[in-house]
Amino acid sequence: MNTLPLIFLLCSEITIAALTIYFFVKVLKSKKNEE
């Protein structure tokens, strides 16, 4: 795979995956998360 598309892909996907996990973990850790 060429460098530029790879950079685009990695930057976008890693950022989105990291934010998804960050917010979901924050929800799970929240005190208001009562099952």
Added chain:
Amino acid sequence: MSTNQEGWGSRVGLILAMAGNAVGLGNFLRFPVQAVQNGGGAFIIPYLVCFLLMGIPLLWVEWGIGRFGGVSGNHSTPFIMDSMDRRRIWKYVGVFGIFSNIVIAAYYCYIESWTMSYVYHSVAGTFTNMSQNDVSNFFTNYLDISTSTTGIPFEAVIFFVFCIALNTWVLSKGLSGGIEKAAKIGVPLLIIFGVFLAIKAVTLKQGQEGAINDGFVGLNFLWTPQYDSLANPKVWLAAAGQIFFTLSVGMGSIQCYASYLKKKDDVALNAMSAGWMNEFVEVVLGSSILIPIAIGYFGIDKVVEMVQHGGLGLGFRSLPYLFNQWGHIFGAIAGVAFFGLLFFAGITSSLAMGTPVMGFLQDEYKWKRGSSALAFGVIILILGLPTVFFFQQGVFDEYDYWAGTVALVIFAMLEVILFSWIFGMEKGWSEITRGADIKIPIAYKFILKFVTPVMLIIVFFGSLIRPAKDDWSTFGTSEWELHSESILGQLTHKGIGPNKDYFADEFYSEVNGIVSNINVEKNGFIEITDKMNPSVITNYQINECVPIVKVGDEINIEQSIYKGSVINKVFYIDMARLLLLALFLTISILVYIAYIKRKKINPKFLL
């Protein structure tokens, strides 16, 4: 006031239901196609800008509006919006929040039923040993409901009815007992299926299992940026449109889900979590399946040509054939995974479309949950059957255009104006920040007040006057010509072709080409092949009419090709529009009656 006692069982359940509402078929079939058509890797830039400046603010607005309305016992947009400003107009603007859900559910359940059918056929081994043409013809025959692919008569209708019955049954179980359980099963499963297929797609090896390219060739193609596309308004409009579709904003379903929150429940973090989960499924998984697999087997040129007709064709006409290249058993597993993930993506969205209708009937007409769910099922069945029977005549596309595109933009634009300018930014800000588990950057106060409304107004006017060939350089000049898919172009039947009358004695060709096949038996057709590009074939059903051309004839646009009793497509298009208009007016009348009822119970309601 409302006797509606529904509620969410858990916060995670609510977020999965909201994410399931957002994650739909478009994440896997529409996003990658939009990216290919709009600058590859550079599409992600306008896409993420629109997500940050329009998508996230709209999510907060809709969650905030929903919780605000729910606190006073309102669970559908007409009276949620009415509770924000007492001017009469807002409850009728809120009608969009019921109308869009009904219409979209009607055609969306049809696609959802295809995915059920394809899961069945993948397990049954129907696609085994089929050529790509066979698989493509299978889909054509499936859509032509008079042809059965399983021996079951009216198979497409049966799957459609079954799909609606399943939706109705889950809805009748309520929020925590039905929708939340479905989301807790569906969302994790679709992510697991998606990860499995994405790994298989990107590890495709040239020369193995019939692949002509590595999986990375598709990724490389999809993510190669074309920076000049950033200056093209078409790309920005496409990115904004994709954000609408993918987040399910402008529909009324998010407001309805959020209306079952308590006054001090968080909306800021919940909205972010559900929104980013949708982005993960769309950008990370959605871009790693369809295009890499298709390019792995067909090559770039053919895939570019195929995506001109959208992702549905590529998904349903080609993928079963490609999965077969992985062997019978693995192919069947891949088929179940792909169409299974589409099914779960679809049903978690269509369930969300049922709740505003049910909320309205429960709140205003005191219907029980089961009766409301049944009413929703019956309405979408009645409204959906024309899309099944007249799919080829364009009824499906009309529903999608007016309810699934135009209505969303209009509603979102008006609700943001209501929230930021009429309800007021100070009250609005306190609504979305009350009980928040994250600190919302203060810059969003400015974005919500100015940037998001302006972006939505631009998107609306861009859709209204979109130019032919998306050439915006002619704006304000005499050369300006409307695109056939612009709102004004649609209203004036631009692009309808030479067959402008509802009923006619003859049918005129809408394309140039050579007659390559004629069939005068049952379900007869005339096939015209493009001279320059033989892979472009136009097929006209002749329905017991008499062809007046023969195989090998060269045909020009507007040349008569068969005679008989002809009902043109424009008739079905206009009837579909009238049906949608009648539905909108009927809901408006129901809202008016509900308003009068409220007034009788509480005369101060008006004040």
